[in-house]
Amino acid sequence: MSTTDARRERIYPANRVTLREVGLRDGLQLVKTFPDTDAKREWLVREHAAGVRHFEVGSFLPASRFPQFADVREMVDAVAALEGAHSAVLALNERGAEDAMATAAGEIVCVVSATEEHSQANMRRSRAEAVGLVRRVAEMRDAVAPGKIVNAGIAMSFGCSISGAVPPEDVLRLAEECLAAGADIVGAADTVGYAGPKQIGTLSAALDKLCGDRPFILHLHDTRGMGIANAAAGLDNGARVLDGSLGGLGGCPFAPGATGNVVFEDLVFLCETMGFGTDIDLTGLAAARQVAEGSMTGEVFYGALAKSGAPQNMEWRA
Numbered sequence: 001m002s003t004t005d006a007r008r009e010r011i012y013p014a015n016r017v018t019l020r021e022v023g024l025r026d027g028l029q030l031v032k033t034f035p036d037t038d039a040k041r042e043w044l045v046r047e048h049a050a051g052v053r054h055f056e057v058g059s060f061l062p063a064s065r066f067p068q069f070a071d072v073r074e075m076v077d078a079v080a081a082l083e084g085a086h087s088a089v090l091a092l093n094e095r096g097a098e099d100a101m102a103t104a105a106g107e108i109v110c111v112v113s114a115t116e117e118h119s120q121a122n123m124r125r126s127r128a129e130a131v132g133l134v135r136r137v138a139e140m141r142d143a144v145a146p147g148k149i150v151n152a153g154i155a156m157s158f159g160c161s162i163s164g165a166v167p168p169e170d171v172l173r174l175a176e177e178c179l180a181a182g183a184d185i186v187g188a189a190d191t192v193g194y195a196g197p198k199q200i201g202t203l204s205a206a207l208d209k210l211c212g213d214r215p216f217i218l219h220l221h222d223t224r225g226m227g228i229a230n231a232a233a234g235l236d237n238g239a240r241v242l243d244g245s246l247g248g249l250g251g252c253p254f255a256p257g258a259t260g261n262v263v264f265e266d267l268v269f270l271c272e273t274m275g276f277g278t279d280i281d282l283t284g285l286a287a288a289r290q291v292a293e294g295s296m297t298g299e300v301f302y303g304a305l306a307k308s309g310a311p312q313n314m315e316w317r318a
Contacts, residue, residue: 003146004184005213005214007146007147007149007184008149008184008185008214011054011086011106011107011149012149012185012214012215012240012241014213014214014215014240016240016276016277017235017240017241017242017271017276017277017278018054018215018240018241018242019052019054019241019242019243019244019264019267019268019271019278019280020054020055020056020088020217020241020242020243020244021047021052021054021055021056021244021245021246021264022056022219022243022244022245022250022261023043023056023245023246023247023249023250023261023264023292024040024043024044024055024056024057024058024075025056025057025058025059025069025088025089025090026056026243026245026249026250026261027245027246027247027249027250027260027261028058028068028069028249028250029059029066029068029250030250031068031249031296031299032298032299033295033296033297033298033299034067034068034295034296035291035292035295035296036295037071037074037075039291039292039294039295040057040071040075040078041075041078042291043246043288043291043292043295044057044075044078044079044082044085045082046284046287046288046291047246047284047285047288048082048085049284049287050280050281050282050283050284050285050287050288051278051279051280051281051284052280052285053084053085053086054085054086054088055079055085055086055087055088056087056088056089056090056109056243057072057075057076057078057079057087057088057089057105058071058072058075058076058089058090059072059089059090059091059092059096060072060089060090060091060092060095060096060097060099060100061090061092061096072089073103075087076089076103076104076105077103077104079104080104086106086107087104087105087106087107088105088106088107088108088109088149088151089103089105089107089108089109090109090111091108091109091110091137092110092111092122092123093123093133094133094136094137097110097133097136097137097140098140101140101141101144101145101148105148106147106148106149107148107149107150107151108137108141108148108149108150108151109151109153110130110133110134110137110150110151110152110153110178110183111123111130111152111153111154111155112127112130112131112134112152112153112154112155112174112178113127113130113154113155113156113160114127114154114155114156114157114160114166114170114171114174115127115156115160115162115163115166115170116163117160117162117163118155118156118160118162118163118191121162122155127174131174131177131178131181132181134150134152134178134181134182134183135181135182137150137182138150138181138182138183139182141182142182149184149185150182150183150184150185151183151184151185151186151187151217152175152178152179152181152183152185152186152187153186153187153188153189153217153219154171154174154175154178154186154187154188154189155189155191156189156191156192157171157188157189157190157191157203158188158190158194158195158199158200158203159190159192159194159195160191160192161191161192161194168202168203168206171188171203171207172203172206172207172210175188175207175210175211175216176210179211184214185214185215185216185217185241186207186211186216186217187216187217187218187219187241187243188203188204188207188216188217188218188219189219189220189221190219190220190221190230191219191221192221192223193220193221193222193223193224193226193227194223194224195226195230196226196229196230197226197229197230197232197233198233200218200220200230200233200234200237201233201234201236201237202237204216204218204233204234204237204238204239205237205238207238207239208237208238208239215239215240215241216238216239216240216241217239217241217242217243218230218231218234218239218241218242218243219242219243219261220234220242220243220244220261220262221250221260221261221262222248222260222261222262222263222302223260227248227261227262227263227266228262228263228266228267228270230262231262231267231270232270232274235270235271235274235276242262242267242271243261243262244261244262244263244264244266244267244268245260245261245262245263245264246263246264246265246285246288246289246292247260247263247264247265247289247292247293247301247302247303247306248260248261248262248263248264248301248302248303249261249292249299249301260302263302263303263304263305263306264285265282265285265286265289265303265305265306266303266304266305268280268282268285268305269282269305269310269316272316272317272318273316273317273318274318275318277317282305282309282310286306289301289303289306
């Protein structure tokens with residue numbers, strides 16, 4: 001097994017489903033109020049106690065514009081103190097990547113937009129330049145932090161609110177370019193919640209074929225109420241790493257119409273009912289949700305499990 005394969009397999013084993021909780025990063029991008037560092041730590045601790053192991057905890061962006069991520073280094077350290085936990089951080093430019101490399105973060109997330117229009121709005125770079133950034137981040141990683149994962153997420157993979165339809169062949173080409181540039185794992189994001197199960201299933205099957213024995217990430221938003229149905233379609237077609245956000249928080253500030261991610265608690269329930277064990281306890285997630293809700297009283301939280309709970313009179317785990 002190569003060093004690259006071993007590094008990826010340690011964090012994203014190919015033989016099981018991995019759920020990434022992105023609430024502390026994507027979930028906080030559009031909020032009007034956000035938790036202080038102590039509340040974020042408690043959020044993390046309670047989710048970890050519930051069995052969550054993969055956390056996106058912030059972005060290396062200017063604190064003057066994104067004060068909710070000013071404590072990103074403290075949050076990385078908080079994850080590092082939790083046994084078996086893995087942290088990921090977002091870096092949209094070289095400076096952010098350099099700063100991230102100097103922390104204990106286990107994963108650097110880069111973004112490559114599927115459309116030129118969103119790429120310029122989000123990063124002020126062309127798609128080719130965004131792939132070039134992935135290459136430079138991978139080179140940095142190889143030089144100074146060879147244990148870190150480089151993750152290249154392809155935004156607007158299923159449709160763009162700025163430029164419209166996105167040909168799936170564009171997404172596949174960008175995924176292939178990112179892997180060739182040194183990314184350990186790639187992901188497809190339904191950034192504005194345009195897709196339905198058929199589209200998700202078709203692209204997931206194509207990504208599964210392209211990626212071979214390495215998994216890919218599916219990042220879903222629930223803008224039109226299709227998040228869980230789309231996750232099921234992805235699981236049926238080879239997706240084994242899925243993103244979700246506690247309470248369905250989230251959205252992209254550079255994507256008109258973007259709303260929250262698929263609800264993490266509901267995603268756990270879906271996986272368990274489909275026979276994909278998560279080792280995550282729903283009761284423990286409810287305790288974490290209480291912390292988040294208590295620290296963001298003005299924000300709206302979503303989720304069917306939060307209203308109804310898991311079934312008590314049947315064996316719901318497949």
